[in-house]
Amino acid sequence: MHEYSLMEEVVKTILAELQKEGGPPAGSALEVVLKVGAMAVHSEAATRQAYEVLVKGTPLENSKLDLTIEPVTLNCQACGYQGPLPEGTVDPHDPSPLAECPRCGAVTPVQGGRGVEQIELMWE
Ligand SMILES: [Zn+2]
Known part of the structure; x- marks a missing residue:
């Protein structure tokens, strides 16, 4: 809903x-x-x-x-990668979701895609 x-x-x-x-x-x-x-x-x-x-x-x-x-975007502090994440990467119910950087694998907070x-x- x-x-x-x-x-x-x-x-x-x-x-x-x-x-x-x-x-x-x-x-x-x-x-x-x-x-x-x-x-x-x-x-x-x-x-x-x-x-x-x-x-x-x-x-x-x-x-x-x-x-x-x-799209939800990821801004990696470790390697500087910036880009949209594929659908379903993060749980929309998670208040502060983290995702693995597609380039270096560092776990990074995701941004955007809300509201x-x-x-x-x-x-x-
Ligand atoms: Zn990275």
């Missing part, structure tokens, strides 16, 4: 934003640009599905979701 509660917040935020702006002109094509960390969601499909369910009956129904999942990094609403 990670995805669902996360998307619930996201949709709430966008709807509040829409109201503040007075909403887009009727008939415009809405596009939601969303960037979330790989640690916040387990699956892109589940995230999209949650979105579809949550926007039903709201002004965001039929909007396009432009979803990017930001919502960007929400943007666009329309044409």
Whole structure:
């Protein structure tokens, strides 16, 4: 249910934003640009599905979701390696996850990939 509660917040935020702006002109094509960390969601499909369910009956129904999942990155102190980690390397339930550096094998804290990094609403 990670995805669902996360998307619930996201949709709430966008709807509040829409109201503040007075909403887009009727008939415009809405596009939601969303960037979330790989640690916040387990699956892109589940995230999209949650979105579809949550926007039903709201002004965001039929909007396009432009979803990017930001990978978790590793920043190795030992050898200077910097890069994204393959999916499933770290346990998303771990509050301070560690991973082995793919280059030198040193155990390093991972960064990024948490929470919502960007929400943007666009329309044409
Ligand atoms: Zn390293």
